[in-house]
Amino acid sequence: MDGLLTPVSVIRTEERKKGSQPTPIQELGTSAPEKTHPNSQQSFPSSPEDALDLLRNEPGYDPLIATLVFLARDQPQDPAAFNIRRPNPLSAQLVQVMVSEIVPNYWTLLKEDTSGHNTSGLSLLLSCFCSITGVNAILARLKALTQEIKSEPAGKGKRPDLSIKIGILLDLLCNVLAGDSCVLQVWRISSAGLDSRPRLRPLSQELLAIFGSGRIVSITAEAGIISGKQDIKGPAVDVWPADGLKYTKWLAQNIVKGQSPNSAQEQTKFFSDLFVKALRLGHPATLIKDVMSRLLLSEGADSQRFGLLLDSMPQMDQRKVLFSVLKVFSDEYLNRLGSCESEQSSAMIAACAGAIRSLVGTSETRRHYLIEWLTSSSGAGLGESVGIRRAVVAIVSQDKESIINVLEKSINQFGDQLYIKHSPILQQEAHAQILLLSAGYVSKISLIKLTIILRTSIWLNAISNRLAASHQRARFLGMVVGEALSGLVNKDDKKLDFHMDETKIGEGGWYKGLVEVFDQAGPMGSLLKPQVATPAKKPASKTPAKRPLARQGFIIEELSDEEADVAPYAKPDSDSEDSDDDATLVRRDKPRAPVYVRDLIGYLRDTESYDHQKLALMTAPTLIRRKANYGTEVAEHAEELASILVGLQDKFEVDNFDDLKLQGMIAIVVARPEAMGSWFSKTFFDGDYSVSQRASVLVVLGLSARELAGFETSEYAAAASFPSKALPEQIERLYISSGPPDDQLARGSSLKPLPANALDNMARSITSDILTPITVSAADAATGPDVLKLSTFTSRLDGTQQQSSRGNTKIKTKPRSRPRVRAIPNTTAQLLSTAFFSPLTARFQAALHSPTSRIRGIVFQPHLLALYLKTLALVLHAAGPSTLALPQMTAELWGLLLGTGVRAHAVGDIGVTQAVLFALLALLDVNENRMREVCQDMGKEVVETQEWVMGVFTGLRGGDGGGEEEQVKMLAAGVLVKLREDVEKYRLLMVGDLIGYG
Template sequence: MDELLRPAGIVRMAKKEPEHDLLRLSSVQERSNSESQPKQPHHKTAATPEDALEILKHEPDYDSLISALVFLSRHETHGFPFLKLPSPLSAQLIQVLVSEIVPNYWALLVEDVHQTKNSGLKLLLYCLSSITGVNAILVRLRALIQEAKSEAPTKTKRPDISLNLGILLDLLCRVLQGDGWLLEAYRVATSAQDGAARTRPRLQEIVTTLGGGRVVSVAAEAEELAKANNSNKKADEIWPADSLQYTQWLGRNIVQVVLSDLAPDKVKFVSDLFAKALRLGHSDGLIKQLVAALVLKPAAKPKRFGVLLGNLPQTEQRKVLYSVLKLFSADRLDRLGRCESEQSKTPISAVAGALSGILDSVENGRRHLVEWLTGSSGAGLGEGVGIRRAVMAVVSQDRDDLVRVLEKSLGQFGDQLYIKHSPMLQQEAHAQVLLLAAGYIHSKSPVKLAMLLRTSVWLNAISSRLAAPHQRARFLGMVVGEALSGLVDKGDKRLNFKMEETDDEEGCWYKGLTRPMDEIDSMHPLLSAQFNTPQGNRQSPQKPMAGPAPQPSQTGFIIEELSDEEAPADDDIIPYAKPDSDAEDSDDDATMVRRDKPKAPVYIRDLIKYLRDTDSYDHQKLALATAPTLIRRKADYGTEVSEHAEELASLLVGLSDKFELDNFEELRVQGMMAIVVAKPEKMGQWFAKTFFDGDYSISQRASVLVVLGLSARELAGFETSDYAAAAAFPSKSLPERVERLYLGNSAPQNQPSLKPLPPNALDNIATSLTSAFLAPMAATAADAATGPDVLKLSTFTSRLDDADGETSPTTNPKIKYKSRPSTSKPRLRAIPNTTAHLLSTSFFAPLTARFQAALHTASSSHSTNKTILFHPHLLALYLKTLALVMHAAGPSTLALPQMTAELWHLLLGTSVRAQAVGDLSVTQAVLFGFVALLDVNEDRMREVCVELGREVVEAQEWVAGVFGGLRGGDEGGEEERVKVLAAGVLVRLREGVEKYRLVLVGDLIGFG
């Protein structure tokens, strides 16, 4: 009877019942409570999973909930918790927990988090810590997201939606927390003795859910809706919504699985998950995390990483291996420079040992290394020679692979299309590979090298190189010819071009690449402190203890102090006036006076400390205001800037305007410019590499381009920054009174000379260069429209005004004549262009070579950068930067033919012209590139038509199409400006085509 009456005691009626029903129900309830109160427990208990499901469905009290959770966490099947094994009943229980229990009891459960392990929250998280629980949370989040989106904008949105979204996101963060989550999920999925037919779908579900990006996309969308619908309360940061943090969590879990044991099924499972995780957008960071955990630790297991790599598809293997090579080069070997010292052999051998340990478990690993050395994308394009030496040490273990590298490199080295169209940075890398391979072959099989140098491939390679139009290509041909001939031929038979270039420092270094024989050694040097500590973090030597002050030596001179009467009067010595008041004490409230204001940094290490302190307004402001002057001042004094240049640059590039400082962007750009100007050869290449490989936003990449363009012009002497004069030491300036004698009072006194950098600095420079380019053509057109020069009295009148200082009496004073711009260019002084080679090798070549490598590479990280690179604003700025660097190098650059060819091919590339269709900013940038090409090559237009005949004709046709497709007519509008620019470029191209028509016709029919 008690069982029948017990439900009546807990019935909760929501709707209003008739009065007689209420009376009857009340009497029954009182009688039931009085009879069963001594026997009924305070909460319900579950004996089976079905009982637990019934309890959870009927709004249990807190004690009943805890009792059900305790039962579910302890109930096991096949030695594992019942809820973690997939079954229809466990799915229902998890669904009830997520959809009903969590929204109603979350506040109470969170308050109970600091209790024992049997607390409600910990029991709930334990029950939901499975792939079924994660899927249930994601399904519920998706349902709430759709419900939030389906509501009409005018309708008041339900506040409980954002509340439930926040609760579920918090639950998702807590459920996924931990580095051993994936390993536990794998053990649960393979625990039951169901065979491969049922185990495989479970593992595939884990891979699809965690590696497919579903968690990140749902969590990110839910977080945005929760913030938008609940503006009063700021949502906490949800780490699964951040793809970077989620990828790092996934990497830590993968490491735990790999370090446990590598059964065949587990290897397949973790390799599939790793391949999925590489597509989340942070492949380089994930690979770096795995290499640091599995290879670069004292108890490292590189073979485990090799097993993981070997089970990937061939395409993914190649991507991961190339990223590993790039990682070793950037973090370990690039700091060694040219690796000329004997100490550089130790880290190179250690990297070779790490690569060998990884590739021992990869079947086609060495074949990938051969492709990397000889591929069209370049053997580590832009990287140092150290990584190529390490890879060659690994490849040299197999003679067949070594011969294959030498033959492919030699054939590619002499290919005429490769010489003409490949970036010079790429040709230099392949030349280094060729010399290294020849040295290894000579040590192991001298006969093979001698036979190879007697073939037509070798003779054609040297002949093609010597006939190349570019000076750098000829230099590489001569260096390789002398180096390889020196290995095989003896005495007078050795090839010797007797050129200064091949005997200077760089030529001797190239020839010396045939001598170093690197070996595969232990990885222990990679783990030592000297290679783990970046150069920028080196501690400064401690100052010696202060001893007794040294006594001044007796020099024979007597220093006598003069009295005030005997002291000579000197008007130059003006005493400082006493301040009327202290600025710090001007505040009425004494408690607001600050005595701990930070001082401006005077050392580079202090500047780095201030830049790192992103939570201090004063430090950030002082660092940005001081950086341009301090870096320039310290550039040539000591090694502070050279040792910390990369660290300073990385801090400035990634700095964000957290405090909304005045002129923040201008000061940041000026600081980066100071670093480039201080160390242009090193930092020009670093910034070019950062633009393509760094994980930065579009605005940060744009600032990198602005820095490169402005720094190139400053190095060339076109424009000098005001910070350069401000950074000069007082010894380099005259006293103020003497300076006024020379400068007079024209300069305003007590006014700052530093002006903020305009946000469109490169656009302004491009506009001025374009105006200078179009001015002679405009003047010529005006001459043709207004008559012969004898009728133009303005020029003659202006000359008379300049000579006599008064107007000619024969001229009507009421008529105002406008002076026509001069059509002749000013004559330049014949001075050596010392910066041309620097701008060519450190600015222009890295930018063009990495752009072409990004277009042709298949790496996922480069694919992401490729998408960002073709953003219209960024692509236009990139093309303008290249044009400005080339214009800054000037017409006296020795590498001008090579630079002209590379930029011309890049502007006519299919990818660039496709982006120019329908986008005026990109079209204008391409046309400005042609303006810079035609302006710099004005005196060698015939050589351009001989070397690039087809390209000149193609450019003319494309510019004519652009000109015909633009309507214009809007005075001062963007389309009108682009059409005028296209007209100017078209006129100059047609002039060149008409003048050298015979040369172009001969080239087009094959007789050029």
């Protein structure tokens, strides 16, 4: 009989008390079994395989928590012990089941678990996903769901469950990555037991591919956009990994956390490689700034940690990081010091020099990079103040051979003829400062060596080439440097003196004073920032909903006869705000217009108030212009106000938002042209802005230059004038004629509300004014390109009508005489040259030689490139023929237009081609009275331009009824006519310069 019965299961009961008899037979009922307690033996899996089976069979909440406790328990550092956070096939299966089945069903319940911090269901689940396998599983699932949504037919409705699942997975990923030690935990868990470098290398490469390649950003961004998170119930998820800037800051925190002096060599190498990878995610300046502020410029920071991070990098990446650190010091601390003549400036420069010294340390490679930064043709901090150059020279001067090397290279470069002719003037000014600073240090270290250098032919030729330069600013730098260095080695009767006041006072005196500067590296106390602990996870702020105000009750009381003499309130006067039929729409809390610039900034920063935003935008142009010359409000807050306006977004769809925003920025530039012109030029190239925001910066520079030159008059200028500056209306009529003057350009036109293509319209108007006389004369003489003989050409330019009969063109209406070019004072023209034109051209050339491809990709974006070239042409045209720096401006713009980068992008892009032709036309127009000098000095450029424009002209079809291509062909024809006239007139002057051309 024993063989007929097979036991199905064995139940072990507890041992009964003494004296109790065991029950041999137990009645089996049909009722449901009792719920197993989570802490009982049945709810706890005994092996990873049991846990996998339990998770696959749709467990209840309590068995799930028990399984998570088993999987997330702390394991000893034993490679043989199972750990779900280590890469292996079984852990991959477990994580895959959890991400596809458990998380979508239990995520809400797990987030509502209010048990202990380390024992809650959410913390246990996140612990299981904190690994390579976990992050990869989440990303793979997100990508699969995204592809599933994209593959759905267009006609059918979207499945809501897919959006909900993607939202849950995005929330899970944000929680897994939260904190500044996530990468460090993944590294430690994954590398446990791997003691050899060959075994750690594949692990390191996989981690770099996950965290440093931008995969997380791209997948989460696409999933967030396609899924349509607005359909998810509950509060919106802040998917910060989808934002490249936020993700870069998160990586910086994790890199700092993983970098310590006591860490193993493999760990230091991994985080150094992660730092290099993160530099290519699109926000290198933000990454370097955050890492440097935590490792170097925080209280209690150990500079050795940053040195270890640099030592593990490849040499080219060390160079890139070091140059970026110098830019951070310049932007954050030294640029605001200006010419650095105060005692506070010396202390700040010493602190920055101390920080640079701690970075360089004893590394000869990094010291060589500092010398390269000082002496390279595109280095020395183009557009930055002299403070950063003083700090770097102070560090290099600690080695005698290094500072002498800097001096010799600077002299060779300073006197090179090609450098003088083609380098931007801002670049030459920076290298002149390096030359003077290094000469001052060499004179203190070894005066004999400086004397020997100044007696060589290289120095004599440098001064001679400078004095023979065509550009006035280049000659000025040569005279200043010659007098300063001669004064270091010669006595009063033998030192060089040009007997010019401009080299002794003002800017010339400041330049000559650089040889007396002696900076030393000091403590970094003034640079240190309090260290702020980063929370593990910052909960999303929940703004409570506004509750409607409760209705206040009132009591109606009947007055007795004794109180009948109470005087009633008088009836109020009519109020325009009470005219609305609905009394609930009447507002009594309307904000008042700001009267101070600081209040204006507060209104602009209030992005949650429609009234504040609209009122600030409407008030900004008038308020800034009114405060420009009264007090220091605008001067103190100009950069802050400009940065807010550049990055301001139209959140409330305000009427005329773009126009009001542009007018506010134009008012800032007009109020502070010398400082803000350079600031906007720097912002266009260095700022982290979109294409439309960069385009607005160019529009502001172009329109501001026109207004400063007197070509335009803003409608806000009259409104900003104080009453004491304006005549009464009756008296004003006696002195100001109401009739239109003959010369419209001399009078100045009124700046109406600006359209989106304000610069294009202005360029088209200037083109029409320049080409109209050419077309009239060409039609009368029946010469020139065939396009100029078309009967419709002149009519499209200024409305004249023509009749053609067998090649003879007769103009029925009287041709309009070309308005004369407005001559403006030299002070304004010089301002446009130094504050607008030179910063734009110099930074463009620096961008061409930039080691990062990001800035080149931004600059050569077709729309921005065309707008940039038109802006330069408008600034040059606004400066006019009376500009002292016109030869240098002409050479810089002409060389930029003939550069391979610009002409290569003009091929196939009609907009860039039109911008190049317009810039050439503006060049020829402004230099109309000095074309002899142009043909003599730039003969090759003139002939090369003629050949290129002819190729453009013959390559365009035209005849498209006034389309864009025909307009460009007409523009090319006008340039060709002006070039041919000048080439024929000055052909003999160009013969000597053209020998060997082609």
